[in-house]
Amino acid sequence: MRVFTTGQLLGTVVAVQANFYKVQLDQDVREPGSRGAGEEVHLDSPLPLYPLSLLLCTRRTRLKKIGQQVMVGDRVVVEEPDWAGGRGAIAEVLSRQTQLDRPPIANADQILLVFAVADPPLEPYQLSRFLVKAETTGLDVVLCLNKSDLVSPEIQQQISDRLLAWGYQPLFISVEKQINIDQIAKYLSNKITVVAGPSGVGKSSLINALIPDINLRVGEVSGKLARGRHTTRHVELFELPNGGLLADTPGFNQPDVDCSPEELVHYFPEARERLAVASCRFNDCLHRDEPDCAVRGDWERYEHYLEFLADAIARQTQLYQQADPESTLKLKTKGKGQSQYEPKLESKKYRRTSRRTQVQGLQDLYQEEE
Numbered sequence: 001m002r003v004f005t006t007g008q009l010l011g012t013v014v015a016v017q018a019n020f021y022k023v024q025l026d027q028d029v030r031e032p033g034s035r036g037a038g039e040e041v042h043l044d045s046p047l048p049l050y051p052l053s054l055l056l057c058t059r060r061t062r063l064k065k066i067g068q069q070v071m072v073g074d075r076v077v078v079e080e081p082d083w084a085g086g087r088g089a090i091a092e093v094l095s096r097q098t099q100l101d102r103p104p105i106a107n108a109d110q111i112l113l114v115f116a117v118a119d120p121p122l123e124p125y126q127l128s129r130f131l132v133k134a135e136t137t138g139l140d141v142v143l144c145l146n147k148s149d150l151v152s153p154e155i156q157q158q159i160s161d162r163l164l165a166w167g168y169q170p171l172f173i174s175v176e177k178q179i180n181i182d183q184i185a186k187y188l189s190n191k192i193t194v195v196a197g198p199s200g201v202g203k204s205s206l207i208n209a210l211i212p213d214i215n216l217r218v219g220e221v222s223g224k225l226a227r228g229r230h231t232t233r234h235v236e237l238f239e240l241p242n243g244g245l246l247a248d249t250p251g252f253n254q255p256d257v258d259c260s261p262e263e264l265v266h267y268f269p270e271a272r273e274r275l276a277v278a279s280c281r282f283n284d285c286l287h288r289d290e291p292d293c294a295v296r297g298d299w300e301r302y303e304h305y306l307e308f309l310a311d312a313i314a315r316q317t318q319l320y321q322q323a324d325p326e327s328t329l330k331l332k333t334k335g336k337g338q339s340q341y342e343p344k345l346e347s348k349k350y351r352r353t354s355r356r357t358q359v360q361g362l363q364d365l366y367q368e369e370e
């Protein structure tokens with residue numbers, strides 16, 4: 001445990017409920033030999049209401065005054081622990097390594113994308129969409145394919161080869177047959193991981209397998225536990241037995257890829273690979289039918305790229321129109337019959353999005369299914 005000064009503790013915010021923050025301390029203060037703050041705790045005294053490594057905290061007035069928000073995943077300094085009551089106060093928020101705004105999660109390291117090889121069938125286009133969406137966050141993407149018990153090793157090899165060409169190495173698992181669950185656990189250890197994937201692929205089953213006592217931890221939620229099904233923006237981090245935290249989120253079906261047309265290409269590893277060794281003739285190439293394009297070619301997902309690009313352009317046009325309905329959009333024609341709406345005046349609001357804003361775009365991953 002990193003002790004800043006006497007009485008200060010370091011921990012991670014694992015849940016936010018109204019103005020209360022559930023903070024998991026870095027070390028269970030009951031452990032013998034742990035220092036600081038724990039002096040008043042006697043191991044033989046009656047058990048407090050709260051586990052000692054978990055404190056329900058408020059936010060110091062000073063933080064409110066400076067407008068410092070506290071998010072799930074935040075690393076915080078806790079003061080004035082009241083061990084008997086399981087309470088404390090957040091005095092400081094350490095600077096964030098990463099930040100997702102929708103859902104609000106600080107310091108996530110990676111996205112665990114869960115799909116199934118069958119039941120529901122693996123849909124390349126849907127998978128592609130999820131992958132691109134995940135790439136827009138800037139976090140690492142771990143792809144795991146569940147229900148491997150339902151297809152032969154030959155089929156698995158075919159899927160694997162295909163996805164390798166996309167730039168991803170899938171991990172085949174089966175929650176039901178307990179295949180490669182320990183492998184997944186290794187990937188997740190000591191990291192903050194956001195779980196995502198369509199409905200019915202086995203996310204709940206996987207989480208239950210990874211965290212056997214999760215039912216106890218989410219005892220207040222009834223029915224299908226821990227999936228946050230009844231809340232839109234509720235995010236909770238669950239502790240993995242071997243260290244690390246898992247952000248469970250509601251399922252989602254077809255996430256919208258909401259990036260600009262220019263940046264889309266960077267979310268395809270295959271295209272990135274091409275651009276690493278060659279350049280397009282034009283700086284603002286959108287890789288459609290421009291001459292001397294380094295990206296266009298016979299890679300499987302090029303078709304997906306074109307479809308997402310059309311969406312991105314349509315969305316951008318709509319944005320411009322919303323920004324200034326009076327503005328006359330002129331249809332700019334490029335090369336052979338290729339056309340695109342461009343505003344006459346560049347609006348400051350819509351200049352190229354920064355990496356920072358890109359990182360905020362997970363919203364659609366977490367839209368609740370109807």
Ligand SMILES: Nc1nc2c(ncn2[C@@H]2O[C@H](COP(=O)(O)OP(=O)(O)OP(=O)(O)O)[C@@H](O)[C@H]2O)c(=O)[nH]1
Pocket residue numbers: 146147148149150173174175176177198199200201202203204205206227250251252
């Ligand atoms: N054959 C097989 N079935 C599995 C496996 N893992 C999960 N299932 C089944 O798949 C179905 C869906 O599993 P869930 O864990 O509810 O899937 P989910 O992704 O959480 O679904 P949502 O809650 O709708 O997002 C259940 O009937 C599971 O029993 C597996 O490895 N093999």
Ligand SMILES: [Zn+2]
Pocket residue numbers: 280281285286287288290292293294295296
């Ligand atoms: Zn190009």
